[in-house]
Every structure is written in C-alpha cells, then in structure tokens.
Amino acid sequence: MTERKRQILQSAQAILKKKGYAATSVRDIAKSLEIEPASLYSHFSSKEDILKLTCFDMASKFDEAIQEINTLYFDAEQQLRMAIREHVQILTSHLDSAIIFLRDWRNLTGESHLKFVEKRNSYENGIRKIIQTGIDEGRFNESDIKFATLTVLSSVNWIVEWYNPNGKLNATQIAEKLSNFILSGLIKNKL
Amino acid sequence: MTERKRQILQSAQAILKKKGYAATSVRDIAKSLEIEPASLYSHFSSKEDILKLTCFDMASKFDEAIQEINTLYFDAEQQLRMAIREHVQILTSHLDSAIIFLRDWRNLTGESHLKFVEKRNSYENGIRKIIQTGIDEGRFNESDIKFATLTVLSSVNWIVEWYNPNGKLNATQIAEKLSNFILSGLIKNKL
DNA sequence: ATTTGCCTAACGAACGTTAGTTTGTAGTCT
DNA sequence: AGACTACAAACTAACGTTCGTTAGGCAAAT
Incomplete structure (x- = not known):
C-alpha cells in the first residue's frame, strides 16, 4: 500500500464514519480530497473495496x-x-x-x-x-x-x-x- | 393512521431492518408490497417520513x-x-x-x-x-x-x-x- | 359525489464506474 | 547533460442505471 493510498483511505474513513457507508457517495469522498471521483479508481477498484x-x-x-x-x-x-x-x-x-x-x-x-x-x-x-x-x-x-x-x-x-x-x-x-x-x-x- | 397505512409501514420496516435505511430504495419497499413506487406517496409524504x-x-x-x-x-x-x-x-x-x-x-x-x-x-x-x-x-x-x-x-x-x-x-x-x-x-x- | 388507493409516465438529479488522456517525476541510457 | 522510458496519479467526458419524487388519471368503495 503506497503512502498516497493510505492517505486517501484515511480521508475516506473520516467521511464514512460521519455519514455511514451507504449514505456516502464516491463523489463525497473525492470532494474531501479535492480530487475528481474518477481519480479514486487509480487506487481502489470499487467503493466496496474501501x-x-x-x-x-x-x-x-x-x-x-x-x-x-x-x-x-x-x-x-x-x-x-x-x-x-x-x-x-x-x-x-x-x-x-x-x-x-x-x-x-x-x-x-x-x-x-x-x-x-x-x-x-x-x-x-x-x-x-x-x-x-x-x-x-x-x-x-x-x-x-x-x-x-x-x-x-x-x-x-x-x-x-x-x-x-x-x-x-x-x-x-x-x-x-x-x-x-x-x-x-x-x-x-x-x- | 389507517389500517392500510399501518400495514404498509410494517412491510416497509421489515425491509428497512434487513437492508438499512440508506441502502433501501423506495422501489424496494414498493416491490415487497406488490404495488408501484409512486403509490407509496398516497400514504407517506417522503421516504424519510417512514x-x-x-x-x-x-x-x-x-x-x-x-x-x-x-x-x-x-x-x-x-x-x-x-x-x-x-x-x-x-x-x-x-x-x-x-x-x-x-x-x-x-x-x-x-x-x-x-x-x-x-x-x-x-x-x-x-x-x-x-x-x-x-x-x-x-x-x-x-x-x-x-x-x-x-x-x-x-x-x-x-x-x-x-x-x-x-x-x-x-x-x-x-x-x-x-x-x-x-x-x-x-x-x-x-x- | 367524494374520497381512497392505486396506476402510468416521466422528471431531473445523483449514483458507481469506465475509457482514454495528460501531467509530473524518477530513473536509465547515450 | 540531454533524450528516452516507465510509472503513478490525476484529469475530462461520459456511460447506463437507479434514485426520490411529481403530475395526472382511473376504478372501486363510501
């Protein structure tokens, strides 16, 4: 796991914690990292992967x-x-x-x-x-x-x-x- | 609360329990009652209302x-x-x-x-x-x-x-x- | 005659995901 | 030193699907 991936994972977890998995969109996660939603797929194969x-x-x-x-x-x-x-x-x-x-x-x-x-x-x-x-x-x-x-x-x-x-x-x-x-x-x- | 409304509510709760609120769609609820999604709105004003x-x-x-x-x-x-x-x-x-x-x-x-x-x-x-x-x-x-x-x-x-x-x-x-x-x-x- | 309960049809928005491309950076070879 | 390769990480653009919800109408019961 690269440093960047770990970083993204951490950011994602902060939002998932707050809103719950089902109520959190990939776009929510991307927004918090100030990247495009599609960019997440350079690191994770799916939302469920996270x-x-x-x-x-x-x-x-x-x-x-x-x-x-x-x-x-x-x-x-x-x-x-x-x-x-x-x-x-x-x-x-x-x-x-x-x-x-x-x-x-x-x-x-x-x-x-x-x-x-x-x-x-x-x-x-x-x-x-x-x-x-x-x-x-x-x-x-x-x-x-x-x-x-x-x-x-x-x-x-x-x-x-x-x-x-x-x-x-x-x-x-x-x-x-x-x-x-x-x-x-x-x-x-x-x- | 009419009898029918109570009945629908109960059916809805059975599904919400199983899948969780955020992961349950209005269509899921309607399907279990064998009615159209739109028909639910004769009884409830919104999904959150339920x-x-x-x-x-x-x-x-x-x-x-x-x-x-x-x-x-x-x-x-x-x-x-x-x-x-x-x-x-x-x-x-x-x-x-x-x-x-x-x-x-x-x-x-x-x-x-x-x-x-x-x-x-x-x-x-x-x-x-x-x-x-x-x-x-x-x-x-x-x-x-x-x-x-x-x-x-x-x-x-x-x-x-x-x-x-x-x-x-x-x-x-x-x-x-x-x-x-x-x-x-x-x-x-x-x- | 009015109300109740459901229908069909459709709306715009948001969803997860894919394809293809660009950018920057680090290492390698001439 | 400069050119070439490789890769990571992001981008733009769009896909088909599903989302919650609304409008308007129709049939049966009251």
Missing part, C-alpha cells in the same frame, strides 16, 4: 490480539482484563475505522460478507473461551455463556459511540473501569 | 415507560430491574422498528434529527437518575455515572442483534438475566 480494506484491517487487529492472549497461562479474570484492554486500545486508536468496522460491515457483499462474519465469530469464540474458563475455574457465575459473551462485547463496543480522544479518560482507564463493571457489576460486594 | 414515524413511535414508547417508572417509590435496584424489563419488552415486541430506531436514526435530517437526539437524551437521563439514586442510597458502587448509564444501555440495546422470537428465552427471562449480569457482574460474590 469498505473491505477497512473492515478486514480491523478484523485482523482483533484477531491477532485475542490469539496472543489465548496462548498465555493466566487465569480467566486476568485474561478477560487483558482482552478488554487490548480491545479498547484497538478501538480508540483507530476510531474512524472502528466505527465503520462495527456498523457498516453489513454492506459487504458476497464472499466478503461471509468471510467477515466468519472472522467475527472466531473472535467472539476467543472471548467466549475465556469466560468459559472462568466458569470452569469456579470463579465466574454460571450463566448462559453465549449471553455473557455478547453482553461483554456489546458494552465494550459501545464505547466508540461516546469516546472522546480529548476527554479525561484514556484507553487504559476506560478499559479498567469497564473491566470492573463487567466483573463486579453495579451492586456493592458484601465484604 | 423513518421519522418509526423512530418517534419507538421513542415515545420508551419515554412513557421510563416516566412511569420514575414516579414509583421503589428502591434503585427494583427500579432498574423494572426499567430493564420494560426496555427489553419494547425492543423484542417491536423488533423491526427497534433495529431501525437504534441504527438508522442518524439518517434523520434537520429538525427531526435534533428532536430525536433530545428525546434520546431525555430517556438516557431517566436511566441515569435511577443509577444515581442507587449510588446515593449507598447500594451501588460509586462510579462514573455517565459511564455506567451508557454501559447499561449498550448491553440492553445489543439484544436486538441476537434476539430470536422463536428462541428458548422470552423477553422477561432475558430481562432478568441481563439485570442479574448488570447488577452483580461476572465474579461470584463472596458470601
């Missing part, structure tokens, strides 16, 4: 993170805390891409769509495995495992909706708060 | 629910459980509308957009008030109140992504599981 690159780039980042964590011999709580920290780190350091990745992947068509869902499920399985370990260890409440996994992921992913890079909380702090919330809930522990 | 009706219908359902709960004199835990139960009930009994409401409201323009955000914030405030009460009562962990509110709402809203009307869990059961998760977290309480 979406594809964005979604799969993010997917592999998450993939790498979870696979590394799953090889480490920590207990479930530690593993979950690490997974959440990595997840938040990836989301917040690529905020535009992250929003597109989470929201617009449904617009992928054909094989791309299938492969994406596959990747997503594989990541979900990584998280599920950690929670399952926690239950097996007797440290986590027994609960519907699919339910727990989705609830964890939803609260983690939602941060892209309100995260402010200039806010008072950095990624690590958010991850810790979130981990505490997920692990301990709202109610005070009886000590 | 989105507007859907979003604001759902918004008032949530609004009514939270306002009623806020007038009741239960403690925070009971109130939060009730709010979650009502929320899940509304989502699952209007699944198509719910998905559009949660995902596509960004496509509202002008005044509609503004009013919608206002309504949404007002609902968020209702939930926030309950959590704040729990903290004041000394029953909930002290935590970033905005953070807690958003985390609660995100995990509740995410159920539309996986809820299956024919699955083994009904709305009430989901609400209870979710309440337990949010209130107690993953880690077992030390008794």
Whole structure:
C-alpha cells in the first residue's frame, strides 16, 4: 500500500464514519480530497473495496490480539482484563475505522460478507473461551455463556459511540473501569 | 393512521431492518408490497417520513415507560430491574422498528434529527437518575455515572442483534438475566 | 359525489464506474 | 547533460442505471 493510498483511505474513513457507508457517495469522498471521483479508481477498484480494506484491517487487529492472549497461562479474570484492554486500545486508536468496522460491515457483499462474519465469530469464540474458563475455574457465575459473551462485547463496543480522544479518560482507564463493571457489576460486594 | 397505512409501514420496516435505511430504495419497499413506487406517496409524504414515524413511535414508547417508572417509590435496584424489563419488552415486541430506531436514526435530517437526539437524551437521563439514586442510597458502587448509564444501555440495546422470537428465552427471562449480569457482574460474590 | 388507493409516465438529479488522456517525476541510457 | 522510458496519479467526458419524487388519471368503495 503506497503512502498516497493510505492517505486517501484515511480521508475516506473520516467521511464514512460521519455519514455511514451507504449514505456516502464516491463523489463525497473525492470532494474531501479535492480530487475528481474518477481519480479514486487509480487506487481502489470499487467503493466496496474501501469498505473491505477497512473492515478486514480491523478484523485482523482483533484477531491477532485475542490469539496472543489465548496462548498465555493466566487465569480467566486476568485474561478477560487483558482482552478488554487490548480491545479498547484497538478501538480508540483507530476510531474512524472502528466505527465503520462495527456498523457498516453489513454492506459487504458476497464472499466478503461471509468471510467477515466468519472472522467475527472466531473472535467472539476467543472471548467466549475465556469466560468459559472462568466458569470452569469456579470463579465466574454460571450463566448462559453465549449471553455473557455478547453482553461483554456489546458494552465494550459501545464505547466508540461516546469516546472522546480529548476527554479525561484514556484507553487504559476506560478499559479498567469497564473491566470492573463487567466483573463486579453495579451492586456493592458484601465484604 | 389507517389500517392500510399501518400495514404498509410494517412491510416497509421489515425491509428497512434487513437492508438499512440508506441502502433501501423506495422501489424496494414498493416491490415487497406488490404495488408501484409512486403509490407509496398516497400514504407517506417522503421516504424519510417512514423513518421519522418509526423512530418517534419507538421513542415515545420508551419515554412513557421510563416516566412511569420514575414516579414509583421503589428502591434503585427494583427500579432498574423494572426499567430493564420494560426496555427489553419494547425492543423484542417491536423488533423491526427497534433495529431501525437504534441504527438508522442518524439518517434523520434537520429538525427531526435534533428532536430525536433530545428525546434520546431525555430517556438516557431517566436511566441515569435511577443509577444515581442507587449510588446515593449507598447500594451501588460509586462510579462514573455517565459511564455506567451508557454501559447499561449498550448491553440492553445489543439484544436486538441476537434476539430470536422463536428462541428458548422470552423477553422477561432475558430481562432478568441481563439485570442479574448488570447488577452483580461476572465474579461470584463472596458470601 | 367524494374520497381512497392505486396506476402510468416521466422528471431531473445523483449514483458507481469506465475509457482514454495528460501531467509530473524518477530513473536509465547515450 | 540531454533524450528516452516507465510509472503513478490525476484529469475530462461520459456511460447506463437507479434514485426520490411529481403530475395526472382511473376504478372501486363510501
């Protein structure tokens, strides 16, 4: 990927984030770069190509993170805390891409769509495995495992909706708060 | 609203749910009803009109629910459980509308957009008030109140992504599981 | 007699994309 | 040093399609 292509991709992602994939036209993207719409096709084969690159780039980042964590011999709580920290780190350091990745992947068509869902499920399985370990260890409440996994992921992913890079909380702090919330809930522990 | 209009609205929502607002054309909607695209304009003034009706219908359902709960004199835990139960009930009994409401409201323009955000914030405030009460009562962990509110709402809203009307869990059961998760977290309480 | 619900036909605008060309720049050979 | 080649990145112009929407009319129900 050339420097210019990366530059264009970044500009495109800023607009896609703001307007959503389906509502963004190739002309919108070109305008923000002050080039002609046709010029984009010197770098990308189609509009969907931009979406594809964005979604799969993010997917592999998450993939790498979870696979590394799953090889480490920590207990479930530690593993979950690490997974959440990595997840938040990836989301917040690529905020535009992250929003597109989470929201617009449904617009992928054909094989791309299938492969994406596959990747997503594989990541979900990584998280599920950690929670399952926690239950097996007797440290986590027994609960519907699919339910727990989705609830964890939803609260983690939602941060892209309100995260402010200039806010008072950095990624690590958010991850810790979130981990505490997920692990301990709202109610005070009886000590 | 005539019977026919309600019927058309329902058909439209089924497609909007599947494809997303921006990616759905007026012709798509007409086709599913086996009428001509132009015929839709006997019932709706514009494509956005359909989105507007859907979003604001759902918004008032949530609004009514939270306002009623806020007038009741239960403690925070009971109130939060009730709010979650009502929320899940509304989502699952209007699944198509719910998905559009949660995902596509960004496509509202002008005044509609503004009013919608206002309504949404007002609902968020209702939930926030309950959590704040729990903290004041000394029953909930002290935590970033905005953070807690958003985390609660995100995990509740995410159920539309996986809820299956024919699955083994009904709305009430989901609400209870979710309440337990949010209130107690993953880690077992030390008794 | 009026209204309701749909039709046909068409509008102008915007859509993603293609073909073919121009421009600038960097490297290579005489 | 100057000429030649190669390539990247942009351009102009246009393509066929689809978009949301409107105008005007027609048949059945009220």
